[in-house]
Amino acid sequence: MEYILHILILIGIYIILSISLNLIAGYTGLLSIAHAAFYGIGAYVAALMALNLHSPFLVNIVCAIILSGLLGAMVGIPSLRIRDDYFVIATFAFQVISFSILNNWVSFTGGPMGLPGIPQPTIFGLTISSHLGFLLLIGFFCALIFWLSHRIVQSPFGRVLKAIREDEVFAQAAGKNVAAFKVLVFVIGAGMAAIAGVMYVYYISFIDPSSFTVMESIFIISVVIVGGAGSLWGPVIGAVVLVVLPELLRFIGLPSFVAANVRQILYGGLLVAFMMWRPHGFLGKYAFQSGEARE
């Protein structure tokens, strides 16, 4: 039972991550490889505050969102001036730098050894310690993020995002401040990813940089692509499929070291297969496309 709850919690975390990346990459067409960095920043902010300041959960999550959003703006403002492939490289650079800082600033982040002993979250006097409690908490945030994303993409604001994905020049000519929209959505996405980080760190109660590598970013991108970029439910389906599928490998009795490699092969194979036969993912209406394809 705990195992199933654990899987559901993981799915919830990836739903938050992929919905937020979907706003940036799926709806607006900005392929960011820095999502795991914002995920990690959220996690570390919460962990460090909980350990050093003993501040309550709600304060930590708000600070994590704000800090991650600010960093999102700091990365977004310069890198969104450059386009397409260069943007991808700029976010990649940010991802690598953040990982290096988390990994090497040993006195502050604990370095590769990580930070153990993160206390259980207390919300309005209620301490969450059971798997079920975490699942409810994460479920609440999933629903909140889903609702926010729904609101955004159904609004005229979201319509501009879709226009930017398709044709920036058209959006510009229609009087939309394309750069401002891009920065805003990037900041929103970064803030949402921080929520996933906070959930993760409180749930695992331990944190180390290896959870926030480039590979993690690519995994989140895979979730978005497999589920369907630019669709509301796509990331949810993608998260379920990509979290559950490798777990099934456990039951066919492979030794763990083989299973880990098979998992990588599975991800790679899935991505290639989707790109070849179903570039829209399960639910997406739009093929994931680079800037050149748009021109």
Add this chain to the structure above:
Amino acid sequence: MSSELLEVQKLEKSFDGIRALAGFSCSLRQGEILGLIGPNGAGKTTLLNVISGFLTPESGKAMFQGMNLLGVPSHKIAKTGITRTFQNLRLVRQLSVLDNVLLSFRDQLGERLGNVFFRWKTSKEQEAANQEEALLLLDEAGLFEKANDPAENLSYGQQKLLSLVCCLAAKGDLLLLDEPVAGIAPEMIENILGIIRDLPIKGKSVILIEHNLDAVMQVCDRVIFMDAGAKVSEGSPEEVRNDPKVIEAYLD
């Protein structure tokens, strides 16, 4: 001179040493339809790009309703009442025809992030009003039936028509139309020219780039023949058509 809606003076713009605009000047009165003709590479589209803020010239002046246009970002110019179409047809192809028109409305409350969450109702009301108006515009243009189809499903001519409807939705005073009837069927040409011809009645002015000389002669009040970034001939459609320099250029 203050009665001029648009005034550009001595614009200079070069690309790799080629002068796309070589000291080009012109002006436009309110309610006037100005045709720009000339061979490919004469600098016609460059002029539109300068006026709409997509290009900054090396020197010169451009004033619209007494306001400087040079160095102003294109999205800001688009809010001053200048709206344009593109030669190579720009639309949001995967969104519906209706959404394309809706995108073209300026100053939408719902496009501000804060309003997405906090003033949902006010922005909804504006959105509903815009939607009604957009459907009316589509109806007048004969695209009502297609309102919910993706824009990419329209024929080429219908897409050109749609980009004109988008300009109307923007409620600009000046429309910059880059080859609105190039490469489309005769009935559609009539439809589009009909809309353009009615624009001055609504107080709107137009700069029209077109290779289809018949179309230009039909709708324009005044025509400028451009070559190598400069004005070669200017006058009524008749005058320009009979100018030996123009005849020579078109016979080449």
